[in-house]
Amino acid sequence: MKKRILIIGSYPIVNPQHGGQKRTAAIVEDYKKFSNVRYSAIFYKQFYRDYSRHDIAVGSRSAGLIKEKPYFSDVYCGEALFLEPKTKKRVIRLLCSFKPDVIQIEQPYVFIGLKPILDELNLKPKLILSSQNIEYKMKDEIFSALKIDTVQMRKMIDKIKKLEIDIARNSDLVVAVSREDANEFKKLGAKPRRIIVAPNGIAEPRVIHKSRSTGYFSQGQYLVSKKILFVGSAHPPNWFGFEKMVGKKLGFLPSDARIYLVGGISDYFSNSIRERSIEDITFWQRVIPCGRVSEKRLGELLGDCDVIILPIIEGGGSNLKTAEAFIADKRIVSTSYAMRSYEYLEKLPNLYIADTPEEFRRMILHALDAPFVKRSVEDKQLVKNVLWNSCLKDLTRGVKKL
Amino acid sequence: MTKPRNTYWIDLTDLSQWGDNHTGIQRVIFNVSKYYAKDANVHFFIFDSPRTGFFEVSFNVVDRPLGVVAAATNNDVEKLSLIKDIVQSIPSRYIRLLPKSIRIGLKSIYRKAIIFKENKKKQVPKEKLYSLDKNIVFSKNDTVLVLGSPWANPDMLPYLISAKKTTGFKLIILIYDLIPILMPHLFGEQLLEEFTHCLFDTVTNADGLVAISESTKRDVQKFMNDLLVPEIPVGTVRLGDEFERPNFIKPNIYIKSNHFILSVGTFEIRKNYQLLYFTYKEAKRRGILLPKLVIAGRPGWLTKDLEYVIRNDSEINDDIIILHGASDSNLAWLYKNCRFTVYPSVYEGWGLPIAESLGYGKVCIASNTSSMIEIAPSLVDHFSPYDTVGLLSLIVKYSSDKTLEEREKRIKLEYGNYTWEDTYDQLQQFIEDLNKSNFINN
Numbered sequence: 012m013k014k015r016i017l018i019i020g021s022y023p024i025v026n027p028q029h030g031g032q033k034r035t036a037a038i039v040e041d042y043k044k045f046s047n048v049r050y051s052a053i054f055y056k057q058f059y060r061d062y063s064r065h066d067i068a069v070g071s072r073s074a075g076l077i078k079e080k081p082y083f084s085d086v087y088c089g090e091a092l093f094l095e096p097k098t099k100k101r102v103i104r105l106l107c108s109f110k111p112d113v114i115q116i117e118q119p120y121v122f123i124g125l126k127p128i129l130d131e132l133n134l135k136p137k138l139i140l141s142s143q144n145i146e147y148k149m150k151d152e153i154f155s156a157l158k159i160d161t162v163q164m165r166k167m168i169d170k171i172k173k174l175e176i177d178i179a180r181n182s183d184l185v186v187a188v189s190r191e192d193a194n195e196f197k198k199l200g201a202k203p204r205r206i207i208v209a210p211n212g213i214a215e216p217r218v219i220h221k222s223r224s225t226g227y228f229s230q231g232q233y234l235v236s237k238k239i240l241f242v243g244s245a246h247p248p249n250w251f252g253f254e255k256m257v258g259k260k261l262g263f264l265p266s267d268a269r270i271y272l273v274g275g276i277s278d279y280f281s282n283s284i285r286e287r288s289i290e291d292i293t294f295w296q297r298v299i300p301c302g303r304v305s306e307k308r309l310g311e312l313l314g315d316c317d318v319i320i321l322p323i324i325e326g327g328g329s330n331l332k333t334a335e336a337f338i339a340d341k342r343i344v345s346t347s348y349a350m351r352s353y354e355y356l357e358k359l360p361n362l363y364i365a366d367t368p369e370e371f372r373r374m375i376l377h378a379l380d381a382p383f384v385k386r387s388v389e390d391k392q393l394v395k396n397v398l399w400n401s402c403l404k405d406l407t408r409g410v411k412k413l
Numbered sequence: 414m415t416k417p418r419n420t421y422w423i424d425l426t427d428l429s430q431w432g433d434n435h436t437g438i439q440r441v442i443f444n445v446s447k448y449y450a451k452d453a454n455v456h457f458f459i460f461d462s463p464r465t466g467f468f469e470v471s472f473n474v475v476d477r478p479l480g481v482v483a484a485a486t487n488n489d490v491e492k493l494s495l496i497k498d499i500v501q502s503i504p505s506r507y508i509r510l511l512p513k514s515i516r517i518g519l520k521s522i523y524r525k526a527i528i529f530k531e532n533k534k535k536q537v538p539k540e541k542l543y544s545l546d547k548n549i550v551f552s553k554n555d556t557v558l559v560l561g562s563p564w565a566n567p568d569m570l571p572y573l574i575s576a577k578k579t580t581g582f583k584l585i586i587l588i589y590d591l592i593p594i595l596m597p598h599l600f601g602e603q604l605l606e607e608f609t610h611c612l613f614d615t616v617t618n619a620d621g622l623v624a625i626s627e628s629t630k631r632d633v634q635k636f637m638n639d640l641l642v643p644e645i646p647v648g649t650v651r652l653g654d655e656f657e658r659p660n661f662i663k664p665n666i667y668i669k670s671n672h673f674i675l676s677v678g679t680f681e682i683r684k685n686y687q688l689l690y691f692t693y694k695e696a697k698r699r700g701i702l703l704p705k706l707v708i709a710g711r712p713g714w715l716t717k718d719l720e721y722v723i724r725n726d727s728e729i730n731d732d733i734i735i736l737h738g739a740s741d742s743n744l745a746w747l748y749k750n751c752r753f754t755v756y757p758s759v760y761e762g763w764g765l766p767i768a769e770s771l772g773y774g775k776v777c778i779a780s781n782t783s784s785m786i787e788i789a790p791s792l793v794d795h796f797s798p799y800d801t802v803g804l805l806s807l808i809v810k811y812s813s814d815k816t817l818e819e820r821e822k823r824i825k826l827e828y829g830n831y832t833w834e835d836t837y838d839q840l841q842q843f844i845e846d847l848n849k850s851n852f853i854n855n
Binding site for chain 2: 234236258261262265266267292293296372
């Protein structure tokens with residue numbers, strides 16, 4: 012008989028947009044091959060337009076708290092499981108009707124409310140913690156980047172750390188996205204034999220094709236012949252990394268080069284760069300904000316670009332965009348940090364690693380002019396390891412053994 | 414001086430739009446171009462905005478006798494000022510919230526109002542002075558020289574850059590100043606963005622820049638450093654100060670020869686006439702009698718209120734005369750008959766009126782910032798543009814006939830006019846050196 016696996020997370024996975032949603036959706040699809048799997052999110056409705064009937068939106072009490080302090084939305088959603096009567100009722104109904112053999116928790120927050128419910132119902136399913144970051148560290152980094160440091164923030168980070176220790180020690184499996192995170196979980200008390208590394212990957216390669224125009228493109232009357240691509244959400248590590256490693260002073264770029272910002276990162280800069288400094292004014296003479304685009308359009312942008320940049324220097328987990336960059340088979344300028352979990356790809360041609368802003372900028376220029384080296388058959392095979400079915404194989408094996 | 418060996422193309426777009434007197438930038442373009450016009454390897458062109466193309470023209474289209482500057486009609490100026498004022502009055506924080514398409518539209522209306530207003534004042538002749546039938550094809554070994562201000566013709570620059578990218582010609586641009594970037598508060602709201610865009614395009618595409626002063630050279634190099642723009646050659650030229658001496662015609666104001674001091678320059682906030690106003694007020698307060706002051710210059714940025722105050726302050730409005738629309742002949746008379754000149758500008762790219770004054774043999778006292786200290790450091794007394802008392806003491810100093818005569822003698826002996834041919838020679842030397850070095854801006 013197939014295992015019954017209930018996965019509970021903090022965001023819906025219908026029409027996945029950000030990395031967390033894509034990863035969770037990939038795991039659910041993978042589990043479907045060998046188990047009876049159900050996914051349910053406890054989430055805040057204002058953040059997500061698309062969701063399924065199994066997803067549970069938090070009530071007005073939690074919504075009010077989240078509105079006030081959006082950076083703790085995941086904590087408040089986790090608390091809502093137990094503190095909001097309607098939410099609790101639905102979760103109990105789900106647990107009683109589905110009767111899971113295994114409960115997998117995507118990010119530790121849902122455990123805040125789930126643990127007392129399981130105790131109340133005297134349920135003892137196998138427990139899997141699946142996390143993309145060491146959450147308490149990531150929150151700390153985010154608040155440092157935003158220059159927020161209050162007593163309340165410190166208390167909350169402490170609370171999250173204790174939660175992660177509790178769940179790491181008590182889980183039957185702990186799923187980390189990288190070896191570094193796996194080591195961190197060991198330090199938090201997870202048993203080494205129960206830790207599995209399942210890096211982020213991507214689905215079957217999206218269709219990457221060149222648009223019809225060739226040679227020069229135009230931005231108004233300007234000819235653009237060199238395209239640099241940065242795809243990312245408005246997640247702080249993305250814009251922080253860009254500002255640090257590339258910066259707003261873009262005079263170093265050739266006058267026919269442009270950086271195309273795709274995704275939430277584009278909206279972030281469109282909203283934040285409105286000042287009257289010369290850096291801000293000239294920023295838009297070298298940057299094209301594409302906003303959020305369709306898959307087809309993203310495929311075109313990937314097909315047409317000359318260089319993909321990965322200026323990530325913090326933020327935990329591993330980067331989906333790193334995997335996407337390798338699948339696109341373009342010149343890549345990356346930090347070592349962005350290569351976490353993909354160290355095995357560092358020998359591939361057309362990859363330039365740089366860890367200081369000066370070096371990163373220099374590498375962008377170098378990459379724009381460098382000859383493109385075709386991948387060997389072995390290289391192409393190696394890259395296939397970034398696909399989900401390869402990234403999740405150890406996880407699948409581990410879950411099947413539970 | 415080595416004459417141009419390759420084909421030179423010199424942009425006359427800026428100059429071709431002016432129908433009358435050559436002032437400031439237009440004077441530079443005209444006086445330098447006339448030396449280039451003697452060479453068979455040199456051609457001239459203009460950029461036609463509606464047809465978005467470059468067309469060859471003869472230098473004759475701009476080689477016209479000097480005429481009299483006529484002021485635009487009051488109604489025209491008022492209507493266009495109103496459009497400009499409406500757009501300027503919208504706070505920038507609201508403009509930023511508007512959709513991009515509307516922001517672009519507002520900017521376009523504003524710019525057209527400015528240009529239309531300027532053209533009205535210039536009274537561009539109705540008939541075209543040139544025909545647009547010789548479409549230019551630039552080639553790789555050409556040198557293209559832009560002596561005007563790219564900001565004045567922002568439509569041209571992207572096309573010029575694109576032509577350069579596809580052809581590979583050498584592009585050299587003259588830089589006058591960066592004041593809208595250094596002191597944006599002294600200009601209207603939209604100017605900073607437009608000017609910065611143009612300057613950024615200029616420094617990231619030109620193969621060489623020529624600044625009109627060491628001060629401007631430092632400013633442009635700092636701009637490039639601040640934005641991580643790779644270094645390109647930046648030279649300097651000294652602008653000629655030999656001026657056509659037309660008839661001397663007294664303007665229609667009540668002043669007596671040798672009984673007034675003169676300040677020449679656009680009546681805009683940067684020229685700092687507010688300092689002169691406060692200096693005259695301080696003199697009154699101290700019981701010091703000063704000569705009448707004539708301020709000659711067309712209206713400019715952000716001085717409506719100042720003009721109102723000066724004209725309506727009964728304590729000094731007999732002492733300070735504001736004169737808009739003076740012709741070259743009027744200016745010549747004013748220079749010849751003033752006691753000395755004052756130039757209190759906050760910041761300059763060069764400071765032509767200082768050189769003009771010395772050219773007329775007249776003492777000049779000027780601000781001690783930017784390029785103004787380069788012109789004739791041993792012959793010009795300087796003061797801080799924020800120092801009322803400092804300026805007052807210099808005006809009092811040169812109110813003494815003896816002191817004035819002594820300095821005038823030195824000016825006559827020591828100040829030699831710098832000719833436009835000298836400017837041409839310096840510019841040509843820079844271009845030759847650049848061509849020898851084979852530097853190309855990628």
